[in-house]
C-alpha cells in the first residue's frame with residue numbers, strides 16, 4: 624500500500640531535524656513540495672537543503688506544485704479557509720494517486736511540527752474520508768517555532784504550576800487572553816502594538832526567522848520595545864520579501 628509521511632522539519636534551522644525524521648526521509652521515494660509563491664522560495668530551498676544533507680541514497684524524486692490561492696470573494700474567514708482546504712485536498716489526492724505507485728512512499732515536509740497551526744493533517748484526513756486513493760500515513764514530530772522562541776530567549780514558557788496559551792494575532796486582537804503568558808503566532812498586524820499602552824507591566828520576547836541565519840531577537844518591556852520590533856519587522860520583511868515571527872507576552876511577576 625502507498626505510504627505518506629508528514630515529517631516535521633523544525634522551524635527553520637536544518638539542524639532542528641530529529642533522528643526519527645532523518646530515518647523517515649531516507650525511506651521516501653517522492654517528496655511533495657508545495658510552492659507558496661516567489662517570496663517563499665527560501666522556504667522551498669530549505670526543504671531541498673534538508674533532502675540533500677540527510678538523504679544517503681539520492682534516487683528520490685521531488686514533485687513541486689503551487690498552492691491553490693484562497694478565494695478573496697468568500698467573506699467569512701472560516702468558510703474561506705475550509706474552501707481552500709478542500710481545493711488543497713483535491714490537489715494532494717491527485718499527486719498521491721498519480722505520482723506514487725502502490726508500493727511507494729511519499730512525504731510532505733511540514734514546517735515546525737504538523738500539530739501546530741498547519742493544515743496538512745486536516746487535508747490528509749479529508750483525502751482519507753473521500754476514499755479515492757488508499758494509503759497509510761505516519762506523522763513524525765518536529766521542533767515548533769514556540770520551542771525555538773523559548774530556546775533562543777532562554778526562557779521557560781510556563782510559570783511554576785501555571786498554564787500557557789498559544790494563540791494567533793487575530794485572536795489576540797479580539798482581547799488579550801486572561802493568562803499570565805501568551806505565545807502569539809501568525810500575527811501579520813503587530814497586534815502587540817495596540818496592547819503596549821494598556822498592558823504597562825507586560826514583557827515581550829519576540830523572535831523572527833528563529834533558528835535561521837537572519838534570526839532577530841528582541842525582548843523587553845512591551846511599551847518600551849514595541850516600536851523597535853515593528854521597525855525591525857518592517858525592514859526585514861522589505862529586505863527578504865517574507866517574514867515569520869512569534870512572540871511571548873508575559874506578566875513580569877510570574878517569571
Ligand SMILES: C[S@@+](CC[C@H](N)C(=O)[O-])C[C@H]1O[C@@H](n2cnc3c(N)ncnc32)[C@H](O)[C@@H]1O
Pocket residue numbers: 634635734735736737738739740741766767768769771807808809810830831832833834835867868869
Ligand atoms: C502556519 S504557522 C506554522 C507553525 C509551525 N507548524 C510550527 O510548528 O511552528 C506559521 C507561523 O509560525 C511562526 N513561525 C514559524 N517558523 C518561525 C520562525 N523560524 N521564526 C519565527 N516564527 C516562526 C510564525 O508565527 C508564523 O506566522
